[in-house]
Amino acid sequence: MTHRARAGLGCIDLRTFALLLPVVACSSRDLGEYATGAEGGTDAGAAGGSSGGAAASGGVAGLDGGAGAGGSSGAQGGGAGAGAVDGGSGGSGGCATKSTAWKKPSNFASKSAGTPWASLALAQSSDDAYASVNLTAPGSSQVLAMGNFDLAVPSGATVLGFEVQIEGSATGEVVDDVVRFAMVSQATGVNHAKETQPWPATDVVVNYGSASDSWGIQDLSPTKINVAEFELWLAIKSNGSGGARIDEVSIRAHYATCMN
Numbered sequence: 435m436t437h438r439a440r441a442g443l444g445c446i447d448l449r450t451f452a453l454l455l456p457v458v459a460c461s462s463r464d465l466g467e468y469a470t471g472a473e474g475g476t477d478a479g480a481a482g483g484s485s486g487g488a489a490a491s492g493g494v495a496g497l498d499g500g501a502g503a504g505g506s507s508g509a510q511g512g513g514a515g516a517g518a519v520d521g522g523s524g525g526s527g528g529c530a531t532k533s534t535a536w537k538k539p540s541n542f543a544s545k546s547a548g549t550p551w552a553s554l555a556l557a558q559s560s561d562d563a564y565a566s567v568n569l570t571a572p573g574s575s576q577v578l579a580m581g582n583f584d585l586a587v588p589s590g591a592t593v594l595g596f597e598v599q600i601e602g603s604a605t606g607e608v609v610d611d612v613v614r615f616a617m618v619s620q621a622t623g624v625n626h627a628k629e630t631q632p633w634p635a636t637d638v639v640v641n642y643g644s645a646s647d648s649w650g651i652q653d654l655s656p657t658k659i660n661v662a663e664f665e666l667w668l669a670i671k672s673n674g675s676g677g678a679r680i681d682e683v684s685i686r687a688h689y690a691t692c693m694n
Contacts, residue, residue, distance in 0.1 A: 528692070529691065530690065530691055530692075531689070531690050532591075532689055532691060533686055533689075534587065534687045534688075535686065536599070536685070536686050537583040537584055537684060537685055537686060538583070538683065538684050539557070539558065539583055540581075540583075540584075541582040541662055541665075542554035542555050542557070542578070542579070542580055542581075543579045544577070544579070545576055546576050546577045546669075548573065548575045548577075548669065549567055549568070549569055550576045551566065551575060551576060551578045552565070552567065553565050553566060554578060556680075557578070557680040557681070557682060558683075559681075559682055560601055560681050561681070562681060563681070564602075564679035564680055564681055565578065566677060566678065566679045566680070567670065567677060567678055568676075569606075569670075569671075569675055569676055569677065570675050571675060572673050572675075573672070574669055574670070575611070575669045575670050575671070575678070576669065577612055577667045577668065577669045578667070578668045578669065579616065579619075579665050579666075580665060580666045580667075580668070580683055581662050581664060581666075582662035583664065583685055584660075585659055585660055585685075585686075585687050587656040587659060587660055587689050588656060588689075589657075590691070591689040591690060591691050592689060592692075593654035593655060593656065593687060593688075594645060594648070594688045594689055595644055595645050595646045595687075595688045596685055596688070597642070597645065597647075597688075598626070598641070598642040598666060598683070599639050599640070599641055599682075599685070600640050600668065600683050601637055601638070601639045601640075601681040601682040601683075602633065602637060602638070602640075602678060602680040603633060603634055603636050604632070604633035604676060604678045604679065605635070605677045606674060606675055606676020607632060607673055607674055607676055608632065608670050608672050608676040608677070608678050609627075609628065609629050609630065609631060609670065609672075610633075610669075610671075611629070611669040611671035612625060612627055612667050612668060612669035613625065613626045613627045613628070613667070614627075614649065614666075615664065615667070616664075616665040616666075616667050617651075617663060617665075618663045619665075622650075622651050622652075623650035623652075624650035626642045626649065628640070628642075633670070637681055645688040646688070656689075659687060668683070
């Protein structure tokens with residue numbers, strides 16, 4: 435007769451080895467676990483952890499341990515299953531979406547063609563002290579360039595989008611001319627100026643962008659936006675005479691981090 439050992443069980447089925455020397459016999463439980471892959475086996479591991487928690491590890495025993503389930507909402511992936519022959523692979527980590535706090539600039543400059551801004555640094559705090567520009571004829575202001583936002587997005591994160599808040603007011607007919615980002619003194623992405631929306635006569639906070647709005651900037655990364663040279667540019671224009679006052683400007687970045 436032909437005899438075959440059960441691989442990986444550490445025992446021998448006496449139903450097929452009755453004539454051999456004494457050996458360690460397989461229990462009915464051993465045989466059952468081998469045949470069905472009990473407590474995990476080739477099945478998937480336990481369900482993944484919920485928000486922030488680690489996912490469960492894969493099953494044990496059987497021919498192969500089950501794979502750990504993937505984590506969700508930033509959870510760590512489950513551990514590998516401990517199988518009789520091979521443990522299953524660990525689960526993949528989950529991802530979490532996060533945001534920076536609202537950040538204010540600390541570097542200011544007025545540049546390019548047009549009427550220059552005055553008292554630039556007063557655009558840093560909502561205190562009714564203003565950075566301002568006055569147009570005495572139809573035309574545009576210079577660009578108020580604001581940088582060094584100290585966004586501190588973690589290395590390795592995926593940058594998803596930006597929100598911008600500008601608190602200000604105007605006299606006369608004034609609208610946006612430029613609201614966009616710049617890198618190393620070069621405009622980048624899409625201009626978000628609201629060219630058909632007049633500035634109000636009293637201070638109002640106007641929002642630009644969203645958590646998923648990349649502003650058309652290509653190849654975003656923490657390395658590019660965490661530097662002082664990542665700037666927000668603002669300019670206004672008027673068809674007559676008018677002026678603009680800016681009380682505060684702030685931005686926040688949205689990003690995703692994933693566990694391995």
